[in-house]
Structures are given as C-alpha cells and as structure tokens.
Amino acid sequence: METRVSLKDRQVVISPDGPFTIIGERINPTRRKKLAETMAQGDFSVVQEDARKQVEAGAHILDVNAGIPGADEPALLRGAVQAILEVSQTPLCIDTANPEALKAALEVYPGKALINSTTAEESMMERVFPLAKQYGAAVIGVITDESGVPSTPEARLAVARKLVQRASDYGIPPQDIIIDCLALTVGADHQAGRITLESMDLVRKELGVNLNLGASNVSFGLPDRKIINVAYLALAIARGLTTAITDPTVPEIQTTILACDLLMGHDEYAMRWIKAYRRRSAATA
Amino acid sequence: MDLKDIYQSVIDGDATQVQTGVKEALEKGTAADVILQQALIAAMEEVGKRFEEGEFFVPEMLIAARAMQSGLALLKPYLVEGGIKAAGKVAIGTVKGDLHDIGKNLVAMMLEGAGFEVQDLGVDVDPQKFVKAAQEGAQIIGMSALLTTTMSNMQNTLQALQTAGLRERVKVMIGGAPVTDAYARQIGADAYAPDASSAVRTARQLLS
Numbered sequence: 001m002e003t004r005v006s007l008k009d010r011q012v013v014i015s016p017d018g019p020f021t022i023i024g025e026r027i028n029p030t031r032r033k034k035l036a037e038t039m040a041q042g043d044f045s046v047v048q049e050d051a052r053k054q055v056e057a058g059a060h061i062l063d064v065n066a067g068i069p070g071a072d073e074p075a076l077l078r079g080a081v082q083a084i085l086e087v088s089q090t091p092l093c094i095d096t097a098n099p100e101a102l103k104a105a106l107e108v109y110p111g112k113a114l115i116n117s118t119t120a121e122e123s124m125m126e127r128v129f130p131l132a133k134q135y136g137a138a139v140i141g142v143i144t145d146e147s148g149v150p151s152t153p154e155a156r157l158a159v160a161r162k163l164v165q166r167a168s169d170y171g172i173p174p175q176d177i178i179i180d181c182l183a184l185t186v187g188a189d190h191q192a193g194r195i196t197l198e199s200m201d202l203v204r205k206e207l208g209v210n211l212n213l214g215a216s217n218v219s220f221g222l223p224d225r226k227i228i229n230v231a232y233l234a235l236a237i238a239r240g241l242t243t244a245i246t247d248p249t250v251p252e253i254q255t256t257i258l259a260c261d262l263l264m265g266h267d268e269y270a271m272r273w274i275k276a277y278r279r280r281s282a283a284t285a
Numbered sequence: 286m287d288l289k290d291i292y293q294s295v296i297d298g299d300a301t302q303v304q305t306g307v308k309e310a311l312e313k314g315t316a317a318d319v320i321l322q323q324a325l326i327a328a329m330e331e332v333g334k335r336f337e338e339g340e341f342f343v344p345e346m347l348i349a350a351r352a353m354q355s356g357l358a359l360l361k362p363y364l365v366e367g368g369i370k371a372a373g374k375v376a377i378g379t380v381k382g383d384l385h386d387i388g389k390n391l392v393a394m395m396l397e398g399a400g401f402e403v404q405d406l407g408v409d410v411d412p413q414k415f416v417k418a419a420q421e422g423a424q425i426i427g428m429s430a431l432l433t434t435t436m437s438n439m440q441n442t443l444q445a446l447q448t449a450g451l452r453e454r455v456k457v458m459i460g461g462a463p464v465t466d467a468y469a470r471q472i473g474a475d476a477y478a479p480d481a482s483s484a485v486r487t488a489r490q491l492l493s
Contacts (some may be wrong), residue, residue: 028433028462029433030432030462030463031431031462031463065433067432067433067434067436067461067463068433069437069464069465069468069471070432070468070471070472096434097382097432097434097435098434144384148384148408148409149384172445185343185387187342187343187344187387188343188344188347188387188390190344219389220343221342221343221344222342222343222344223342237336
C-alpha cells in the first residue's frame, strides 16, 4: 500500500516497495531549551535551522511540534509551519493533540500533510478524522484506546483494525492511515520490544497498511541507547516498518537506514550506499 | 544475615535474599521499624542517589524497588501493630490523556521506599479522581505528564481541586519530561521535582 504525502509539487511515497521514509523528529520543543525559548517568542530561526539540517541529513518528511507550556499552540504551530515553508520543500507531519492547532496548521499547508496523530479513542478520532478528511491529509494512528495500550499483539491488531475502520467511516481510505504499533521501553519490560514486533507482523499481514514507529522510546532508561535504537530499527524494518519518526542527524541512524534499504532490496546496485560512503569519507578526509 | 546484608540485597534487586534477611532479622527480635529505616529505606536512598548520578539505570531501580516492596510486605503487619506511622500519604498518577507510566511508577516506588503511604491512581487519571484522593486524605497529590499536549491537564486538576475547596488542604507536586519549575509556578503547583529521588526530598519538604 502506498501513502502519499506532498508539499506543492513535491511528493513523498511511503511504501514497503521503496526506500524507508525518515520523518525528522527534531522540531519539537520538549527537552530542547533553546528551541522552546525561541519558539515561544515567535522566533522561528532555530526551527528553520533544524528543518535545513534534517533535510540535509536525509529526512523525507519533517515532524513539527509546537507544544510549549502556557503558549498559544495554534498560533505557534501555524507560525512554525509557515516558517519552514519559507526555507524548505519537504512535506510536513503536523504533530499535535490540539484540534485547534491542527486546524490552524492544516489551513496554511499547501499540500497533503501527515497528521501525528490520533489514538483509537473515540473522542480523538471524532476530532482528528474530520479534519484529515477536510484537508485531505494522511493520519498516523497509534494503537491505544480508552483502556490504554493493549498488552498482546492480537489485541493491538484489533485496535489497528478499529482505526482503519473508523477512518473509512469518515471517508479516509486505508492507504492514508499509517499504524504506529507503539514501542514501549525494554527498560521497564524486557518483552516490550518483541510484543511490538509481533504486533507489526500481524497488522502488516492483515491490513497491509504502512507502519510507523517512534523508535527511540524503546531504549528509555538504559545505557548506550543509540545501539539499541538502531538494532531495533533494523529488526522493525524487517517486520514491515516503512517509516519512523527519528533523528536523521544522528550518523548511526542515517547509516543504519541506508544499510537496511540496501538489504531489503531498495537500493539498486547499492548506489545510495556507495554515494553516502563517499560523502562520509570526504567529510572525514 | 544482618541489616547490612538486607541493605545490599535491596540494592542488588534480590527479592528472595531480602525476604530471607527480613524474616531472620524479625526472628532475632530486631524491631520492624529499625529494619525498615536502616535496611530498606537506606538502601532505596542509595539506589535513588546512584540513579540520579547516572550510575544506575531504570531496570536496576525497578528491580531494587521490587525487592524493597517484598521486604516491606513482610514488615507491614509488625509496623501496623507497633503503631509506626507512614511519613505521609501521597496520591500519584499520570494526568488525563497521558499513558506514560515509567516515571510515575519510579516516583511511587521511591516514595514508598522512603516510608510514605502511596496511592497509585494509574495513568490517564481524570481530575476528579485526584480530587477524590484528596478528599480521602491524601496530603500530597503527585502528577506526571510526558507530553506537551497533556501537561495542561495538570492545570485542570489544580482547578478541580480549587473548585472542590481542597486546594488549601493538599500539596501538589508535578514532574515529567516537558515539565519545568517555571511551569509549576505558572500553574500554581507547590513544587516541581525533576526525578524520583528529588521527588522524595520534595515530598518531605512539603510536609515539614
């Protein structure tokens, strides 16, 4: 299944039949003091810099979050989106749980955005899906519902089914739903990584939709997180992960994804891998 | 086994050893509150300190807390019998709309390990549930939020406490990745704690 996201005439296709899609996560003020401070004052220069750096590092889509405590989120999110559009042609992923902020951002977005995200809670879906339909956006559906995160792969599949079904009730086709099977940290439960992988397997086989993951959660609370994160990314890609919200400016992430593309058959004659190698060598020479 | 061994077994996260040690100490006639203070609480303080310093990681803290709890369960009847009071009563939860529980669990465990009576309200906790806990005698309400998008429910809970006329009777402390000291002041919470062991210090201060 292909999920198409666009900005003006630039289109990104998320699909198991092509290279992995990187959604750059850095434009998010949580735990980023300088970004938060500048954004809160309506200064989007750091946002623009983050956009530029992530695209350079290989981001195909940029996630934009403007959740700053006490600030006017609709105005900030819209402002951030407009500021990024000034400096980049990369499609955006609008990251908010606030429907007004979502609407404010979608209104000024010239293309087919990705929305991050809705859960399978009725109260969320009934706010997010109508906006997605109205603005023709694709949506990341996170597999939690009123009772929380289901503990078994089968129960997670059931929630994924519900997301796809309810979206179609609103006229949104399954290819515009990307399911996030939610990676919880193995630091709290050592089975968490495996359960998510098995959930992805089930969802991909039954629903055939694209799969997303916030892949750095998985290592929370542990040392040497980067190694865990890239290993998990590779395992997840093998199970059908087609996109991830991650930081492409981390060299290990960038190279792991390129290697996975090659190993999954999405890098003809290994040209992208070789080109990236030459770039790295030139940078260190 | 003596108190030192129990102390070390808690740090090592060895629940079986902790239970053996506690049973032996009780049989030898060591007072329950001495075992609690000098072995269990002291050990959890050390665990918290190591975590704060980046020497210990989340799983080590979880397993130590589990070992501590298994020892505490054995001591409980003796503590009740001896009339030993808790350091204070805390109701803790992750706010409405937010399902992150690790940080909240760590804080709950550390508070318990420091001798507080802890009522864990879970995740996705409605403001009214916090109000109910305050009505039922919680002296401190602890709230956690991990998302910029759910933080505002801390403020909603504070308002609900205000509306219920309970705000003066209860102390409110908050924490979580996007939460800051400035935010705590802005919404009128009594305190902010950046991690589980400072949460214990903060809780003690709030009740002193």
